[in-house]
Amino acid sequence: MNALADEAARQLEAAARAARAAAADLARAPRPAKDLALREAARAICDAGPAILAANEADLAAAPDLSAAFKDRLTLTPARIEAMARGLKEVAELPDPVGRTLSEWTRPNGLVIRRIAQPIGVIGMVFESRPNVAADAAALCLKSGNAVILRGGRESLRSVAAIHAAMASGLRAAGLPEAAVQVAQTADRGFVGAMLRAAGLIDLIIPRGGKGLVTRVMEEARVPVLAHAEGLCHTYIHGAADPAMARSILLNAKLRRTGVCGATETLLIDAAIAPGLLPVLVADLREKGCEFRADDRARAICPDLPAAAEGDFATEWLDSVLSVAVVDGVASALAHIRRYGSEHTEAIVTEDAEAAAEFLNGLASAVGIWNASTQFCDGGEFGFGAEIGIATGRLHARGPVGLEQLCTYRYHMIGSGQVRP
Amino acid sequence: MNALADEAARQLEAAARAARAAAADLARAPRPAKDLALREAARAICDAGPAILAANEADLAAAPDLSAAFKDRLTLTPARIEAMARGLKEVAELPDPVGRTLSEWTRPNGLVIRRIAQPIGVIGMVFESRPNVAADAAALCLKSGNAVILRGGRESLRSVAAIHAAMASGLRAAGLPEAAVQVAQTADRGFVGAMLRAAGLIDLIIPRGGKGLVTRVMEEARVPVLAHAEGLCHTYIHGAADPAMARSILLNAKLRRTGVCGATETLLIDAAIAPGLLPVLVADLREKGCEFRADDRARAICPDLPAAAEGDFATEWLDSVLSVAVVDGVASALAHIRRYGSEHTEAIVTEDAEAAAEFLNGLASAVGIWNASTQFCDGGEFGFGAEIGIATGRLHARGPVGLEQLCTYRYHMIGSGQVRP
CATH class of the missing domain: 3.40.309.10 (Aldehyde Dehydrogenase; Chain A, domain 2)
Structure with a gap:
């Protein structure tokens, strides 16, 4: 491994450790705090509109040879910034998926067993140079109590960093840990490689983009992946x-x-x-x-x-x-x-x-x-309010992945002194 | 890769392709056929008791330097064979987890959406030299409509093959595809390695055994794994x-x-x-x-x-x-x-x-x-009737893994000509 990749791996590890610590707090955050963070982030995105547009212009200027379609995905406009902010406010309106009792039953020995929705933990989001994905994904992860590490295409790093600053200010305003939303600080591809190998640090990778990106992620990842490579x-x-x-x-x-x-x-x-x-x-x-x-x-x-x-x-x-x-x-x-x-x-x-x-x-x-x-x-269209992607694998979640699918579950067992015969 | 490992990989691929084809049929098999297969397999295990014991004696004779604990796990007795058969009949009594409507709702445009339990597909079961795990795992996979590839510890291959023959005869008697339960025909460790790399051929690996086995599987697998490495x-x-x-x-x-x-x-x-x-x-x-x-x-x-x-x-x-x-x-x-x-x-x-x-x-x-x-x-104790293991990962299933956890889901959407605006 070369020195640059080493450095990228170190950065990823630091980001993931901070995200994991923040995830433990975010998992217990009450709904009002999460919704406040989303609304404050929406406001911060609007307030920071000129700065985000300037960052986006710098991204565009640094990569002059893009195809028209690529450039369109990368470009932010005042209308697109407003749409991002509206998206955050819409996620704030959605029900909190965390803590729902998914099922409950009582055993003949009197033990009550509850299956309860809880956040997955730390999600790694790998996406192409489409900066608005950063805001959408961060919002859905935040609302579902998951920390997230965002890694957009390297042409979009300045735009994503500017959006991330607004998300962080929303978290701060709500008294939630800023580290719950992390962003790659490097354009080195080694950072993505490190994310895909980060079993134990990252719990789930969600790639968003074309077949090439998704297939590469699926092939290289040692961390579970939720995605679809194509929709034939x-x-x-x-x-x-x-x-x-x-x-x-x-x-x-x-x-x-x-x-x-x-x-x-x-x-x-x-x-x-x-x-x-x-x-x-x-x-x-x-x-x-x-x-x-x-x-x-x-x-x-x-x-x-x-x-x-x-x-x-x-x-x-x-x-x-x-x-x-x-x-x-x-x-x-x-x-x-x-x-x-x-x-x-x-x-x-x-x-x-x-x-x-x-x-x-x-x-x-x-x-x-x-x-x-x-x-x-x-x-x-499924009524999920928003989705972070569509999954075609066999495990955990299939079809549209919304807030409920960004949760896992755990059991609570309530006894009165039972011991096992 | 050496010639032996190549050969093991070829065997695994052939087994997995046959299993996948069988899984498509098994996924649609009605409950009575699956229960009949389980009861007929139970009968075949009892009928084949002497043959299974002989195979087990040959396994024990071929590995004379085992620790007492290892030998105990490997050894079959008439009582243990009876317990295996009883286990199969108990699984036949459990409710069919496939086809359950997990939730259903209607959208404002009239579309009815149903989330329905379906089998995962092909499960790879990697276990230590404890032959009874073969019968237990095969029964749970069969009942949940999944095909399974069994790979027991290499000291137990003859015993597992004899148990597999009984499972196959149960499937035959019920008119279900024999290929739904496959067994490793080789002691080569390359077979396990090939299983762990078989993304696209195997949908889920479940390891059963000590921390060493489970940790190796978790580290090497490119296929999703459901397991716990330890219970601290x-x-x-x-x-x-x-x-x-x-x-x-x-x-x-x-x-x-x-x-x-x-x-x-x-x-x-x-x-x-x-x-x-x-x-x-x-x-x-x-x-x-x-x-x-x-x-x-x-x-x-x-x-x-x-x-x-x-x-x-x-x-x-x-x-x-x-x-x-x-x-x-x-x-x-x-x-x-x-x-x-x-x-x-x-x-x-x-x-x-x-x-x-x-x-x-x-x-x-x-x-x-x-x-x-x-x-x-x-x-x-959770009331699942039987379990194939305990999972401590964050995705798909946590805690005891029973028949319901061996299922995934899909959506059926029922319309009357709706198009999307």
């Missing part, structure tokens, strides 16, 4: 679908926003209904500028569709492109999804309740939808 | 404890069984009550053969107690030895536990409800107990 979502139009509903759902699932992880990337359509319906669906989407990659059976119905190449069904387009395959009923659709899917979100459109049940029960995906758009896979 | 449990006798209750609880917590992870290893006692009570507690335990390692303040009260050495308070004795420290109230007890504990189980004995609440809320441990023995940290 399917909409399956079953033979008993209502055609008008199928048109409206597919249009929304594919094109409402093409860059979100819940956007449909592949249309599966039953052979029984495809000859009449597929040309209509294609026309709807094409009118909105959508392109297609179709299998041979779909091209037999719509010969003008471009042929899908090897790998197209495994591609998360995140764009106005739709893969299309004709299938033969629920089992055939499930087989396609099992082969190419990412266990994120899949929808079936059908009027046949039995087919819907067979489809939903046959999925391993985090979210299965009957007769609605895949774009509903979102913490806000 | 504390019983804290608060100043307002009922002395008779304190005596009875401590005796049970320390000595009922000293080798279990829920056994108390350290007594913390308030300075206010120690002068009168500590000598009585020491006499109770000493009468039963318990030894002590005491701090200076305890030795000032009971001068004949041996002095605790550096590291004694961080030692899980798993024996008739008790570390003793005098503390000054709840905060002082919590500070000691935070410094030396393993976040497993801690108890407070007190008649003061406020002190109890302060103690329980201040713990990060998986289980906090008020006025009962730490030895209640057990799946059976």
Whole structure:
């Protein structure tokens, strides 16, 4: 390990130890203190608007060769700063997830057992150069009683540091430990590496960003990770679908926003209904500028569709492109999804309740939808108020990760002198 | 990597791929089929009793230089075989954890969202040379709809293979995929290494055994692990404890069984009550053969107690030895536990409800107990029917891991044509 990486690892360890100590206090903080910290941080972000914008301009000036999309994600504006502050105030309004009694029962020997929600501890947040993620993530961690270490993309360090200063001032104003929100002070990539290896110091890593970032985090992390590497979502139009509903759902699932992880990337359509319906669906989407990659059976119905190449069904387009395959009923659709899917979100459109049940029960995906758009896979749409991400792993939490999913649990057992026979 | 390890990795990959395919079927298996498989496996274990005993004798004969304790864990007897079969039948009686609706709500737009319990997938079970763990673990995985790959200590391979044959015949009899229960066919340690690296093939590793095994698994695994490396449990006798209750609880917590992870290893006692009570507690335990390692303040009260050495308070004795420290109230007890504990189980004995609440809320441990023995940290005592282990990590499950904890969840969203605005 070189000297720079050594130094980054030392910085991470110091940050994580301070975060862990703060986490113990934050875990017991009453709701009013946490909400006050969030509202004061919101105010501090507004007050510090000019300073945050100046930091952001310095970040932009230091990295002149960015793509337009990258630059857009990195750029802060007065409106975006206001939106961050509003986000903090919204999180303050959400119920406190900590201390909820999740279940309670009494044993025959009189012992009362309670399962109680508690914060996870220290969360490591690794994200791309999108500074507003720092405020969102810090707010959700704070409200759920978790300390957080923020590491944004190195192009955004000045912006993130300015936002962090506002979060710290909110914590101070509420008498909560400032160390509960930490930020990487170095652009060295070794800091991220140290975070991913920090088992025992960091309890959970949440990466936010593109597939490249998330995959790297998943592969390198020795700490548990909650994330999705991709959202290769399917909409399956079953033979008993209502055609008008199928048109409206597919249009929304594919094109409402093409860059979100819940956007449909592949249309599966039953052979029984495809000859009449597929040309209509294609026309709807094409009118909105959508392109297609179709299998041979779909091209037999719509010969003008471009042929899908090897790998197209495994591609998360995140764009106005739709893969299309004709299938033969629920089992055939499930087989396609099992082969190419990412266990994120899949929808079936059908009027046949039995087919819907067979489809939903046959999925391993985090979210299965009957007769609605895949774009509903979102913490806000689930009623969580806010989300820190979407998880497609098998452990702890799946689907949108909100305040409740940022908690773990513990047991309290209340006795009256019981001993075990 | 040498050729042997390569071969072990290939074997693991083949086993894991077969297990994953079987897991998809097992996840949808109805309860009667799973219960039938368990009862038929129980019968097969009884029928194959002589073959299992012969395999076990061959294991014992092949490893003549074992310690008495090791040999005892490895040895099967007709009574132990019967107990294994009984265990399988008991798991068949437990409720099916799969498919439970964990929560359900309706959104303002009419979407109904259900959170539903589902199996995790493929579980890797790494255990020491205790063959009965194979039957217990396979039964719990099967009932919870998970496929399992069993890797027992290499001294027990023949015994585990014989037990596995009985499990396979139960699966066959119930029309369930035999591949749902896999067993390592090799004594090569590379097989365990391959299991621990099998991210994407194995969803969860559960190690069962001593601290050495569990720590190695935790350090090496790239797959999520559910386990506890040690149970350094504390019983804290608060100043307002009922002395008779304190005596009875401590005796049970320390000595009922000293080798279990829920056994108390350290007594913390308030300075206010120690002068009168500590000598009585020491006499109770000493009468039963318990030894002590005491701090200076305890030795000032009971001068004949041996002095605790550096590291004694961080030692899980798993024996008739008790570390003793005098503390000054709840905060002082919590500070000691935070410094030396393993976040497993801690108890407070007190008649003061406020002190109890302060103690329980201040713990990060998986289980906090008020006025009962730490030895209640057990799946059976929690009412789970059976447990595959105890977890002290922060994610997914904490405390006893039973059938419900062997499940994850997914969402079903039921619409009537909703699209996202």
